[in-house]
Amino acid sequence: EVQLVQSGAEVKKPGESLKISCKGSGYRFTSYWIGWVRQMPGKGLEWMGIIYPGDSDTRYSPSFQGQVTISADKSISTAYLQWSSLKASDTAMYYCARRSGYYELDYWGQGTLVTVSS
């Protein structure tokens, strides 16, 4: 069974750094892209970027380029999303999802809620 399990909720202060994770199981982790999706409170879904764990090829949506870093450790089947300096506007639910060969996101993690507040 394909599963993506994300790390737990985080509460941080502005300016702090953060790295959240997404662990894949039940499939060959290195053979599928993993994407990250943001959902701000009461708002829609936003495509942030995507990584191919097989070779760490990473692509970012222009809106998120330079704002976050996506990485992966294929030895432990885990993808990451990180911030070097959080802002209050980073408060959101973040989902990881596997992308299939037909470009759809076919399996989703349960989401990680990030709250940034002073």
Place this chain on the structure above:
Amino acid sequence: QTVVTQEPSFSVSPGGTVTLTCGLSSGSVSTSYYPSWYQQTPGQAPRTLIHSTITRSSGVPDRFSGSILGSTAALTITGAQADDESDYYCVLYMGSGISLFGGGTKLTVL
């Protein structure tokens, strides 16, 4: 900057048929954009409904169907049920590994 457009809201009667659309701020949507559709209820992760324009994901009822309608991708729900009341999002593949979400449509069944 390209924007993927969806109706902000739509309403359908139980048992009725509704078609939600997914367009581009400039240009037409074709199968080359590999349109996909997702359903999200409050507090839940999205669920994949349709990929590659017309292909239903595993376990999705056949009352959900995808198509190209003129210059847009479309999601049609035939025989709407109360538990179809959700937010619906389309995604278009823009090339170079990047995709874009539409703004989502809030569907009310009443």
